[in-house]
């Protein structure tokens with residue numbers, strides 16, 4: 085029973101982070117209409133930035149969120165403005181080619197990271213990295229808990245932006261009907277570029293929150309790209325609330341898989357769920373939850 | 376006010392507008408009529424910049440607005456309520472209205488204009504928190520027109536606002552268009568209800584295969600033999 089509870093709590097906590105990763109992917113998918121196959125690689129950039137801030141300047145990863153996330157946001161703006169937007173503007177170029185472009189972007193980011201930081205594993209050992217909080221017989225990792233709380237704050241902030249501001253409404257409008265949004269005076273180019281920046285910033289933030297508990301190496305990204313994709317499909321394409329549900333389901337499923345089957349199967353569990361959802365629930369959780 | 380001069384327009388290789396010329400004067404209600412596929416919607420899309428002219432010019436209040444970026448057109452006071460409503464179906468009625476008022480004066484007066492829209496369409500006030508995707512067709516059409524009004528248009532271009540509505544509702548929508556016009560908003564209307572629109576419009580143009588073939592006041596066209604056989608079935 086304790087093992088069960090422990091696993092469940094851990095799964096929920098990691099699920100909160102996955103939700104942030106998934107929402108970023110979902111926003112990009114909604115507005116650009118493509119899957120961003122550089123998603124995890126952009127997260128990796130955020131992690132290296134925070135690692136640099138920690139190693140060379142002694143800035144705590146949670147503090148460096150305020151420095152690194154804006155930088156990742158700008159990276160996203162740069163990438164979408166100069167690499168994706170030119171493809172979007174040419175009507176003769178199919179969306180598939182933008183997806184290929186994101187693959188290319190991802191590969192370049194990984195190789196740049198390898199060039200600058202080598203393939204060595206890095207980690208950020210803070211004073212609290214291995215601290216835990218005991219709740220009866222259950223222990224919760226402190227950085228995990230902090231990450232969860234910040235993830236929730238980020239998610240709430242993002243929803244506030246999406247639901248209550250003109251910018252957020254413009255993003256949703258563009259995702260729902262680009263032509264109609266244009267007629268409302270919304271520049272879809274501006275919104276597209278901004279959305280890729282926001283999605284990048286979000287996944288970068290998630291990466292930094294993982295940093296105190298995770299090893300960092302240039303190839304850390306691709307598995308998170310896959311996770312983000314799984315979460316998006318699981319949640320129902322284009323639904324931020326679905327992405328939260330999808331993130332939590334994936335987090336819990338993975339942790340149970342790791343605990344009760346084998347650690348090595350953790351990532352495989354996600355892919356199994358992915359296939360099951362595609363076959364049995366093609367509309368994702370959105371379809372079940374009616375959101 | 377709005378002058379369309381000898382424009383040609385094509386979708387890729389397919390030319391659909393040929394040398395189209397017409398104008399809308401301040402305060403008028405002007406109607407474009409024509410069979411399915413004649414190019415009525417294409418004209419509105421060209422005016423709002425969603426399509427580019429390959430020849431000719433479009434001017435609005437003396438300013439050249441041909442091939443304008445479509446996200447800029449609304450700032451000139453030209454508001455296009457497109458065919459098929461094109462609402463944001465996963466947003467509430469109120470949010471859809473807000474989307475009409477994102478810029479300039481329309482944004483400043485947003486709350487006032489929302490109240491005016493609710494006076495005009497009390498039905499929408501009752502349903503302001505409902506997602507537009509779940510509204511009836513008639514209610515959706517009201518949202519589309521109201522969202523257009525939210526932009527504080529100088530000219531409102533309506534593409535088949537009566538599409539799919541029951542005859543009583545059609546009459547309601549036409550009455551609302553008339554009252555909008557009385558408030559000083561110029562109207563360019565595309566309609567299939569030729570008989571009733573010709574009775575209340577100021578002037579009309581008949582479009583066939585992408586060309587203007589007839590023009591005149593509503594009354595003139597109602598009495599025109601060609602219009603009678605082609606559109607009125609008499």
Ligand SMILES: Nc1ncnc2c1ncn2[C@@H]1O[C@H](COP(=O)(O)OP(=O)(O)OP(=O)(O)O)[C@@H](O)[C@H]1O
Pocket residue numbers: 386389391409410411412413414415416417418458
């Ligand atoms: N996006 C498009 N790509 C290619 N051809 C188009 C496109 N939109 C319209 N057309 C063609 O242009 C012609 C004019 O279409 P348009 O929509 O302007 O007609 P309409 O007069 O509005 O007709 P309806 O009364 O059926 O709405 C048609 O032959 C149509 O097939």
Ligand SMILES: [Mg+2]
Pocket residue numbers: 415416417458534
């Ligand atoms: Mg049409």
